[in-house]
Amino acid sequence: MRSHYCGGINESHIDQEVTLCGWVHRRRDHGGVIFLDLRDRDGMSQVVVDPDTPESFALAEKVRSEFVVKVTGRVRRRPAGTENNNMPTGQVELLGKEVTILNAAATPPFPLDEHVDVGEDVRLRYRFIDLRRPEMINRLRFRSRVTSYIRNFLDSRGFMDVETPILTRATPEGARDYLVPSRTHEGSFFALPQSPQLFKQMLMVSGVDRYYQIAKCFRDEDLRADRQPEFTQVDIEASFIDEEALMQLNEDMIRALFKDVLDVDLPEFPRMPYSEAMQRYGSDKPDLRIPLELQDVGDLVESVDLKVFAGPAKDPKGRVAALRVPKGAELTRKQIDDYTKFVGIYGA
Structure with missing residues (x-):
């Protein structure tokens, strides 16, 4: 049924007859000549249908966004000044000779455009449409x-x-x-x-x-x-x-x-014993992008009245440690509460 993917035709196919199948991304009527942007999983091609083929032209007039069509025609170079350098297929177009509507479609609930912000609930309800977007x-x-x-x-x-x-x-x-x-x-x-x-x-x-x-x-x-x-x-x-x-x-x-x-060259991975990770970061999966490390403060709290601090500080097997946050004393209670709520998202 299909000889090429929509994103696969280029200047090497000029004057060849090809058959494309896909979804109509956009339809434009320019003074009697109809342009269809035909999309499949590999990309998009421009199809031109003119009145010289009355049957196909009549079908192209009925086509709307997200109709599924099959188009057979001849690949030709786009007229000078109409090339689209933003598309891999932007130097050529398909002069459609035979158009077949494989499936009609109702108006989609949202445009299939990466620039359109659509709520997640709508996207999930119409997941089969959402997955057609190039981003997905x-x-x-x-x-x-x-x-x-x-x-x-x-x-x-x-x-x-x-x-x-x-x-x-x-x-x-x-x-x-x-x-x-x-x-x-x-x-x-x-x-x-x-x-x-x-x-x-x-x-x-x-x-x-x-x-x-x-x-x-x-x-x-x-x-x-x-x-x-x-x-x-x-x-x-x-x-x-x-x-x-x-x-x-x-x-x-x-x-x-x-x-x-x-195409990213990662450096050799740093390695750290479990004991060192727990001693320095209190976690077996520390984020080394964050330079904060635990600091022992047992000598500062071993004489305080709060047993929750003094007890472990005096215990040879215990430890009291703290994070030294630069300018932490300037944080308001609200900011601390907001940070606490934020890290709670990640299970902290």
């Missing part, structure tokens, strides 16, 4: 490119992609399970996996010594900035490998991934 298509394409690169990277290092079950039994992990009632075993429930942990351990003792999966995980948790009920993770497990080799594998993968998909 590009995000899907980017995600596909990322997962494809990860698969190729791990495949090349001897890892095996193994798909583990989704319907399983409840396991004692860190969150609540999503439960699915069984039709064939009344009163029993399946649990959706919080992670493939048990299955990948089975694979290790079975001799599949290098496993990975782009895995779906489900956790019945409240929404937070870093928590989703359903998410995807790169799951890796390996036997006969030490922690140094595993950390190096992940660092190599992430650095190569950023270079391939974003």
